[in-house]
Amino acid sequence: MTIEDAAHSLYDFPAQKWIPYAFSAGAYAGKIKKEDKYKFFSGATECGNNIARKLLCKYPSYTVKDFIISEGARIINDDIKTESLGIFATYTEPDEIRIAKGVADAADEAIEKAGLSYITGGIKIRDVLYAHELYHHLERKDKSLYTVQKHFLLFRIGTWEYRSQIRCLSEIGAMAFAQKLTGLACSPYILDMFLLYVIRPEQAIQFYNRVMKICGEDEPCT
Numbered sequence: 392m393t394i395e396d397a398a399h400s401l402y403d404f405p406a407q408k409w410i411p412y413a414f415s416a417g418a419y420a421g422k423i424k425k426e427d428k429y430k431f432f433s434g435a436t437e438c439g440n441n442i443a444r445k446l447l448c449k450y451p452s453y454t455v456k457d458f459i460i461s462e463g464a465r466i467i468n469d470d471i472k473t474e475s476l477g478i479f480a481t482y483t484e485p486d487e488i489r490i491a492k493g494v495a496d497a498a499d500e501a502i503e504k505a506g507l508s509y510i511t512g513g514i515k516i517r518d519v520l521y522a523h524e525l526y527h528h529l530e531r532k533d534k535s536l537y538t539v540q541k542h543f544l545l546f547r548i549g550t551w552e553y554r555s556q557i558r559c560l561s562e563i564g565a566m567a568f569a570q571k572l573t574g575l576a577c578s579p580y581i582l583d584m585f586l587l588y589v590i591r592p593e594q595a596i597q598f599y600n601r602v603m604k605i606c607g608e609d610e611p612c613t
Contacts, residue, residue, distance in 0.1 A: 394584070394592070394595060395506075397584065397595075398505075401581045401584065402577050402581065407429070409580055411428075411605045412601075412602050413580075417558060417559035418557075418558060419555070422543075423557070431542060431560055431563075435537060435564040435567065436563060437537070438536055439538070439563070439564035439565060439567030439568035440568070442529060443568045443572040455518040455522050455525070455572065458525060459528075462525060463486060464487075464525060464528040465487055466488050466489075467488065470490075471489045477587065478491075479495065480524050481524065488521060490517060494586055495515070496517065498588070499516050501588060502585055511575060511577060511582075512574060512575060512576030512577075514574060514575045518573050519569045519570075519573050522568060523565045523569040525568075526564060526565035526569065529568075538563070540556070542554065542560070543557050566578070566580065583598060
């Protein structure tokens, strides 16, 4: 299977198919019931989508960079060097957004060269990364958002409950927000494969195999 075949396969995933993967790295992944994962995923996705809709309605002609400025965040132009760790964008409080610009641009070129532009709809990966980190900035400003509330019940003593934040909901919300704000045609999760591909192709294949295994479609790509 080629990277093109892998991209086609992941492109066909409906949003709910990504739920097991979205929760796979969470601290409480093994303790959250399947039906609760669906509920939390839906809530985080709706949260991200709603915020994006509000911004698009308020500023219909804005670019992603315009949104960042309007919401009081800043793009730091030095290229981050954490891509070897699979980290392609960062948000540093109170307002700094950085991305791996060189890797993002190389991934865009790889997508175009492979004839896969329909997967992204022509949206630049830079903009998706910027939008994703903008969501984290908005979370910092508004602690009432669904994705930063404490949903997971750790224990209960009588009428007293102790709940914890589910960290991966922040990422789920950011993914939904970035897709809605930019108009990206595919799930943002797919972009990780392309970003990895331009660094080390074998890591992109490992990513694909991991997704397929976690999401119940164990179809190794070699």
